Amino acid sequence: MRSFPLFLKLEGRPVLLVGAGSAAAAKLRLLGSAGARVAVVAQSPSADLLAAVADTRAELVRDALTPQLFASAELVFGATGNEADDRAVAEQAHAAGKLVNIVDRPELSDFTMPAIVDRGDIVVAVSTHGASPVLAQRVRAAIESVLPPGLGRLSQFAQRFRTAIQSRIGENAARRRFWNQVLSGPIAAAVLAGDEKRATRDLIRAVNRGEPKAETGRVSLVGAGPGDPELLTLRAARALREADVIVYDKLVDPAVLEYARRDARRVFVGKSKSDHTLPQAEINALLVAEARSGRHVVRLKGGDPFVFGRGGEELDVLVAEGVRVEVVPGITAATGCAAYAGFPLTHRDHASSVVFVSGQSKDGVSDLDWRALANPRQTIVVYMGVSAAGEVAGKLIEAGLGASTPIAIVENGTRWDQRVIKGELQQAADLIRQHGVAGPALLVIGEVTRAAEAGVRAELKAAAE
Numbered sequence: 001m002r003s004f005p006l007f008l009k010l011e012g013r014p015v016l017l018v019g020a021g022s023a024a025a026a027k028l029r030l031l032g033s034a035g036a037r038v039a040v041v042a043q044s045p046s047a048d049l050l051a052a053v054a055d056t057r058a059e060l061v062r063d064a065l066t067p068q069l070f071a072s073a074e075l076v077f078g079a080t081g082n083e084a085d086d087r088a089v090a091e092q093a094h095a096a097g098k099l100v101n102i103v104d105r106p107e108l109s110d111f112t113m114p115a116i117v118d119r120g121d122i123v124v125a126v127s128t129h130g131a132s133p134v135l136a137q138r139v140r141a142a143i144e145s146v147l148p149p150g151l152g153r154l155s156q157f158a159q160r161f162r163t164a165i166q167s168r169i170g171e172n173a174a175r176r177r178f179w180n181q182v183l184s185g186p187i188a189a190a191v192l193a194g195d196e197k198r199a200t201r202d203l204i205r206a207v208n209r210g211e212p213k214a215e216t217g218r219v220s221l222v223g224a225g226p227g228d229p230e231l232l233t234l235r236a237a238r239a240l241r242e243a244d245v246i247v248y249d250k251l252v253d254p255a256v257l258e259y260a261r262r263d264a265r266r267v268f269v270g271k272s273k274s275d276h277t278l279p280q281a282e283i284n285a286l287l288v289a290e291a292r293s294g295r296h297v298v299r300l301k302g303g304d305p306f307v308f309g310r311g312g313e314e315l316d317v318l319v320a321e322g323v324r325v326e327v328v329p330g331i332t333a334a335t336g337c338a339a340y341a342g343f344p345l346t347h348r349d350h351a352s353s354v355v356f357v358s359g360q361s362k363d364g365v366s367d368l369d370w371r372a373l374a375n376p377r378q379t380i381v382v383y384m385g386v387s388a389a390g391e392v393a394g395k396l397i398e399a400g401l402g403a404s405t406p407i408a409i410v411e412n413g414t415r416w417d418q419r420v421i422k423g424e425l426q427q428a429a430d431l432i433r434q435h436g437v438a439g440p441a442l443l444v445i446g447e448v449t450r451a452a453e454a455g456v457r458a459e460l461k462a463a464a465e
């Protein structure tokens with residue numbers, strides 16, 4: 001360890017900052033957020049700095065630097081952006097026996113500024129010892145993504161009950177166990193979701209009962225997105241990390257499961273021709289039973305759980321059974337595929353509406369309002385439409401949509417093996433046959449599919465070529 005990490009209380013303490021530009025302004029705002037009493041020395045302050053001075057109520061000194069300024073400061077920051085001036089600041093600080101930080105010049109600094117993840121009372125500081133601020137920022141971003149925004153609130157909540165819990169649960173190990181359960185279960189989830197009233201009520205109940213075991217069971221209905229694991233939401237990733245059991249479908253990309261704890265139980269219930277699948281009633285029963293035995297269950301579904309995903313049915317059962325449940329939305333196949341294929345679904349030149357329909361209903365091919373759908377200024381996205389593509393196209397043409405309306409079939413959308421096959425509405429079934437479409441695929445119908453392939457997938461393709 002080449003630098004010693006410490007957290008300094010700066011509230012009300014005098015700090016000297018030398019610099020007139022935006023780097024000085026950024027430093028001033030940071031110091032201001034820690035409550036420091038800052039004197040800023042700048043003969044010609046930028047507008048940026050003047051605004052920061054006003055916001056932080058810092059003292060602005062427009063004169064030259066004097067030994068007195070250094071003597072009255074506890075810490076010194078230099079942000080002049082000019083090597084000779086920065087060096088002079090460092091030398092004068094050292095002459096006055098003060099610790100100094102010069103922005104972007106670790107060789108002149110006694111201490112460096114870490115990249116910070118700020119969650120109220122929880123602060124994470126990342127340092128590369130000044131070697132690579134960009135790398136520090138990247139590590140910071142990775143940490144940001146796993147720490148929920150309400151973590152500061154959670155820490156304050158725990159602080160509020162700390163003494164009371166200490167007096168109720170005397171034994172250290174039992175108290176640790178109690179807090180572990182609280183901080184990883186529904187009480188913490190309620191605080192993070194902003195429902196402190198409920199969290200307080202449940203915490204008090206849990207303390208009165210001894211331990212909160214019976215209340216920890218719950219189900220998160222989580223959307224895994226259409227394929228690319230990077231399309232998972234932060235909330236979905238957190239639910240996966242916390243889950244004891246993950247009940248997942250065939251459409252969930254295996255890479256998404258990597259976010260789960262190693263010891264989490266994984267239960268595959270997906271639909272596939274060769275795999276055994278659990279009927280919906282048994283899936284429902286499994287979710288209820290697992291939650292009732294105190295486990296956090298993540299019911300992981302491709303795309304969004306509420307878009308052709310039977311999430312609604314599962315939600316109804318869980319609510320009726322009195323199981324605690326949350327829904328974490330996901331990016332649905334239509335928006336994911338459209339983005340990665342470069343189709344702006346409601347491009348104002350071509351479509352004033354977009355509809356998501358299913359090519360299949362419970363009893364075979366969908367019984368849709370074909371007349372309402374046959375609108376040339378509308379984009380139609382057909383889910384589960386591969387086997388019925390010919391029939392869907394026929395019905396639309398019969399209802400008045402042009403046979404040469406452009407279409408695209410997006411197979412394995414957002415995945416590395418995404419394919420986009422283009423043609424005309426009247427060719428839908430032939431295209432699927434000719435290209436041997438076998439993976440999950442969407443049929444996108446409408447003028448917007450004329451757009452050239454763009455977006456993330458096209459960039460990746462170009463990079464690979």
Ligand SMILES: C[S@@+](CC[C@H](N)C(=O)[O-])C[C@H]1O[C@@H](n2cnc3c(N)ncnc32)[C@H](O)[C@@H]1O
Nearest residue numbers: 303304307309332333383384412413440441442
């Ligand atoms: C049972 S639905 C589930 C939809 C999912 N809940 C959603 O929001 O995307 C399954 C259908 O979604 C479509 N689908 C799902 N993932 C896809 C992908 N990566 N590429 C293309 N279509 C996909 C296919 O039409 C597939 O038959």
